[in-house]
Amino acid sequence: MIEILNLVKRFGPTITAVDGISFHVGKGEVLGFLGPNGAGKSTTMKMITGFLAPTAGTVRVLGCDIREDPIGTKEKIGYLPEGAPAYPDMTPREFLQFIADVRRIPHGSQTELIALAVRRTELASVMEQPIDTLSKGFKRRVGLAQAILHDPPVLIMDEPTDGLDPNQKHAVRNLIRRMAPEKAIIISTHILEEVDAICDRAIIIDHGKIVADGTPDALMARSHHHNAVQITLDSEIAKIAEEAFLAMPHVADVARHDLPDRTASLTRFTLYPKDGQRLVDEIGAFTRARGWSTHELYAELGRLDEVFRSVTTGDTQ
Amino acid sequence: MNRMLAVFRREFMGYFSTPLAYIFIVIFLFLTGVTTFYVGGFFEAGQAHLQVFFLFHPWLYLFLIPAIAMRLWADERKSGTIELLLTLPVPLWAAVLGKYLAAWAFTGVALLLTFPVWLTVNYLGDPDNGVILAGYIGSLLMAGAYLAIGACISATTRNQVIAFVVTVVVCFLFTVSGLPIVLDFFSAWTPQTVLATIASFSFLTHFDAITDGVIDLRDVVFFASLIAVWLFANGIVIEMKKAG
Numbered sequence A: 001m002i003e004i005l006n007l008v009k010r011f012g013p014t015i016t017a018v019d020g021i022s023f024h025v026g027k028g029e030v031l032g033f034l035g036p037n038g039a040g041k042s043t044t045m046k047m048i049t050g051f052l053a054p055t056a057g058t059v060r061v062l063g064c065d066i067r068e069d070p071i072g073t074k075e076k077i078g079y080l081p082e083g084a085p086a087y088p089d090m091t092p093r094e095f096l097q098f099i100a101d102v103r104r105i106p107h108g109s110q111t112e113l114i115a116l117a118v119r120r121t122e123l124a125s126v127m128e129q130p131i132d133t134l135s136k137g138f139k140r141r142v143g144l145a146q147a148i149l150h151d152p153p154v155l156i157m158d159e160p161t162d163g164l165d166p167n168q169k170h171a172v173r174n175l176i177r178r179m180a181p182e183k184a185i186i187i188s189t190h191i192l193e194e195v196d197a198i199c200d201r202a203i204i205i206d207h208g209k210i211v212a213d214g215t216p217d218a219l220m221a222r223s224h225h226h227n228a229v230q231i232t233l234d235s236e237i238a239k240i241a242e243e244a245f246l247a248m249p250h251v252a253d254v255a256r257h258d259l260p261d262r263t264a265s266l267t268r269f270t271l272y273p274k275d276g277q278r279l280v281d282e283i284g285a286f287t288r289a290r291g292w293s294t295h296e297l298y299a300e301l302g303r304l305d306e307v308f309r310s311v312t313t314g315d316t317q
Numbered sequence B: 001m002n003r004m005l006a007v008f009r010r011e012f013m014g015y016f017s018t019p020l021a022y023i024f025i026v027i028f029l030f031l032t033g034v035t036t037f038y039v040g041g042f043f044e045a046g047q048a049h050l051q052v053f054f055l056f057h058p059w060l061y062l063f064l065i066p067a068i069a070m071r072l073w074a075d076e077r078k079s080g081t082i083e084l085l086l087t088l089p090v091p092l093w094a095a096v097l098g099k100y101l102a103a104w105a106f107t108g109v110a111l112l113l114t115f116p117v118w119l120t121v122n123y124l125g126d127p128d129n130g131v132i133l134a135g136y137i138g139s140l141l142m143a144g145a146y147l148a149i150g151a152c153i154s155a156t157t158r159n160q161v162i163a164f165v166v167t168v169v170v171c172f173l174f175t176v177s178g179l180p181i182v183l184d185f186f187s188a189w190t191p192q193t194v195l196a197t198i199a200s201f202s203f204l205t206h207f208d209a210i211t212d213g214v215i216d217l218r219d220v221v222f223f224a225s226l227i228a229v230w231l232f233a234n235g236i237v238i239e240m241k242k243a244g
């Protein structure tokens, strides 16, 4: 439903904020748009939504080209800009009414749609209060309500959970999840747990270029920690165990951390597999056979933050 | 059309939801009062017309209109709401016109609230109300021209103070360009036709013509085309910022 075709944005002769980005997002898909600060996430979103004109390339939403038919394209998009700007002197009710008028929602269905957006974003308690007196969480939700008001097929949200407390984050993620089957959604974030929680797919960009693209699982599989095993044993056997693990054919490396703050007698090992293969069954059998008491034993899926770091800085650790 | 109306309504109501609007109206009424009755010697003149009342309008507008216009776009840029506005399905002309007309309507309200002056002059004497109406129309047109300049300049910056200062300077040039002191300065070294062109851009010349009671089409066209040109430039400025 969203087609991004070779987008480029230059500011002046020297700054290339977005450097040839292409991807598609289909219905029912939630795309997490990741990247370090200044990577070009917001700039890309501003081009998708028609706030900035691309230097090259274009965007199509349900076949509508933002450069050829900006109004028609904007009608299909709900957009939450970074920081959720809203007119501070208006109340949420006046503000949503204004959005409904501008979006030419027929008068008959305005009340109903506003009520629905208010219910979904849990705004009812602050509807008559000027927006500039609202807390950050409520302001963000006003922005969300504005974006989903016309039930758009495409939702673009720039850091929708930034600055929210854990409960609010949870609520927003649930909202996005609930709407996902009907829509194509792009959210930018630098909170990696969010990607795992709500995204079907993640794109990592850096210096305006795509450096990774795949499902969260596929990205995590690129991690050094993919299929690594965490195992915690009594410290008294730590030395023997370390040597034994290192001698195993499928173990590439062993890291050992003593756990000082807890019962001083525990040691945790991280066992890295050779070639990313599955290791946990073998380790389980191995320790059982020796009669070691294991306090913890689990396999890691991989760490998104590690992949993130490695693709955006070239650092592999 | 209803999109422009939605923008207009929001902007217009916005004036009245802050104290700014009331402060502006009070200052405007106070200054028109002071200039008319004290500086202009309205009572001493003992004449039943509002010539002195209108006489000072260009000079009041010179500072008061930029104060209204400065926030039009600069404030939207500063608060980030411009990103919201320009990503809503609103054609650029509708956004530019809606905001501008709201500001103009607001100055219209302020101007209407000077009606006690009109009542006074009708109570004291028997003025030509046709001439007074012409004066009001001329004043409103001139305010519209100042506003269009201010709106365009406001679109170039996110800083309202800069918008204010630059607008005052540009408006000042448009105001005084017909005064002898300016024309004398140019007359020494510019050809007559250029001189006439400079003079023809003066708000004062066109405004005085209207307040004399004759609404000449040329004066109306002057203000209308000036407004159109500056609003068009306003649109271009926003398009250019979009291109980055």
Ligand SMILES: Nc1ncnc2c1ncn2[C@@H]1O[C@H](COP(=O)(O)OP(=O)(O)O)[C@@H](O)[C@H]1O
Pocket: A011, A015, A016, A017, A035, A036, A037, A038, A039, A040, A041, A042, A043, A044, B244
């Ligand atoms: N209007 C602008 N003028 C000049 N440079 C800009 C402008 N907007 C963004 N940039 C630059 O473009 C790069 C990408 O910014 P942005 O898209 O905001 O990054 P992100 O949202 O990923 O943090 C940054 O280096 C930023 O400084």
Ligand SMILES: [Mg+2]
Pocket: A041, A042, A043, A082, A158
């Ligand atoms: Mg950003």
